[in-house]
Structure formats: structure tokens, C-alpha cells
Amino acid sequence: MSISRSRFSGLLARVCLPLSLLGGVSQASGAVPEIELIIKDHLFFPATIEIPARQKVRVRIINQDPSPEEFESFELNREKLVVGYGEVVIFIGPLEPGEYPFFGEFYPKTAQGVVIAK
């Protein structure tokens, strides 16, 4: 799995080099700060996430509910299903300073939160 991924990444890097020069090259995943976001009783914990502005962040979403949830944010341009008792990772940013709300698409009334880039 890791061999195929690195080969694919290598190919992507070559294809996307001109684009990456415009936007900043991806860092190695080890150097990216990680934040944990828990879903429990159809709520996000913590509901407010503070991250450094203009820096890529890895968000590990852990669903402690038996039902699935979908992390969604129009402002962050992100959408991802998290199965019941499941765990996923998404990358966000680099973001300009500001507030970026997110919600759970399956339980939008309760599952709400915001990313604050400072």
C-alpha cells in the first residue's frame, strides 16, 4: 500500500509541480500539526478549534456515536463521512485569519462547530 502511494505521490508531484509553486508545496505529513475532533451525542468536542493561520493542519475526527456523521463545511470546502465508532483524517488550510464554521450534515441542529484561524 505504501509503495503504491509513494509512487502515485511522486507522479502527482511531477504533474502538479507548476501548480504547487503557485500555492506552496505540501509538507511531509509528519510536520503537520494534528488536532483531534470528537463526535459524541451528535455534538462536536471541542466545538471551537483554534489553529494557526496560513498553516496546513491535519484534523483527526473520531466518532464515538454508533450512528454515522458527515463532517461538512462550505467555508473550508470539506466534506467527509465518518462511520459509527469510526475515525478519519482530513487536511485543512493553510487558511487566512478568520472563522470557518462546520457542521454534521446528518445532525445539523446539534452538531455544529467553528475553526478559528489566528
Next chain:
Amino acid sequence: MFLNAVVLVLQEILEAALLLSVMLVFTRLFHLVWQQNFLLRDSWVYYGIVLGGLGAGIYAQLTPQISSWFDYVGQEVVNAGIHVVTLSLLTVLTFVAPLSHLDAKPYARSRLVSLCMIGIVLLSIVRECSEIMQYMGGIASQPDNFTPVLFGGIIGAGIGVSTGILLFYGIVNLQTRVAFRSALILLCLIAGNMAAQVAMLLNQADWLPYTPVVWNSSNLIPETSVFGHLLYALIGYEATPSLLQVCFYAAGIVLVGVSPLFRRIWSDKPKPMVQYAS
């Protein structure tokens, strides 16, 4: 819960229904233009829907395992892969289908066209319906939500399918040339949308680099508005698209839209191998 279920199911069904409608429009137009020389059977659509439903069930079952692949970004990679295969099939379809009437063996090409259409509809249903299955499956475990979500889902699916049917009859009743062009333009937009989603998914997984946001139209048409939702389902509207998404969108349009142009250039050169008495 009821309204949420309507919107969620409608959003997913609409994308698959639009693609299915455009495929059915092409089938009808091919029959109209080339009649018995184009041996495309209508039954392809049933194969596509049934196999797509089965595939969606399997995909929904496998989602927990897929999620943990590639350091927990497996969903993005698999979904992007599905989009890439669909885009390839769309390209093959728009390139091969119109040539069929020039071919000495139209049957072979018709079969390829059918297979492409089955594949396109199948993959589209797998993608969109597996999420509905996840949602419904999760809600079914909570008896209080079951009835409103079930009815909401049925209404959402009903609106989505009705929109597809309206679109089909709306286009098919146009003058053949206009109908063909309209369907092709829609197909280009669908392809652009798909390609842009590939860029978003792979960036979310950190397999593609960050690129700056090109514009911000969230004040003009917010993605949260009804119009924004509709535009998202129709043409993949994003209020804050990244440069990579815009580039991929354009590439998707070119990929599918340019194939018929090539066909025009090429088909001018070789003489038809079969003469039809018209």
C-alpha cells in the same frame, strides 16, 4: 429531521438522476438519428441501475475498512478513483458513439457505447446512493427518527427522480440538433464538476497541494441558499473554489467537449464504409 432527510437525499439523488437523464437523452437521440443502424438497446439502463444499487450496498458495507486505508484518507482516494474512471468512460463515450454510423461494424461500437453508459450510471449510483444508505442505516437504529427520515428520503428521492424525468422530456422534445448540443453541454458541465471534485478530494487527503482560492462569491450566491444547493447539484457550484479545482473543472469540460470536435475533424476524412439507403 424530516426536512434534513429531504435535502440530503435530494442532493445525492439529483446528481445521479441528471447523469442518467443525459445518458437516456443520448440513447434516444442516437436512435432518432441513426435508427436501426445503431444497435443500442434501452435495457442498458436497467443493468446500470441494478448493478449500481448492488455496488452502493457493497460500498456502504466496506466504508469502515476503506476509511482507514492510506492513513485514514481512503474514502477520498477511492471516491476520486471512481470519478476518474467515470470521466474516462465519458470521454470514450463522446469519442466513440458518434462514429458508430460510419463504422463497418456498428454493432461492435454500439456494444462499447452500451458498456460505457452502464459503467457511467453504475459508478454514479454507487457514489451517491452509498451515502444515502449510510445515512438511512444509521438513522434506522434510532426508532424515533425512523419515520420522518424514511418519508423525507422518499420525498427527496421523488423530487430528484422527477427533475431527471422533466429534464429528459425537456431536452428530447427540442429540435434534434439543439437537443444534441444541450445534452453535450450538460455532459461537459457534469464532467467539469466531477473533475473539480477529484481536485477537492485529493487536496482534502493531502495528495494534491494547496492552491489559493480564486474567487469568493459567497455573498452573491451562498452555498447554503436553495439556489446555491441547486447550482451545486447541477454544475458543481463552489462559492470559494481553489485554483486547482477551477483548472480541473476546465480540464473536465475540455476532455469531454473536445472529443466530439475531434470526431468532426476525423470523420471528414474517411469516407463512410457502409452506404445506407436513406
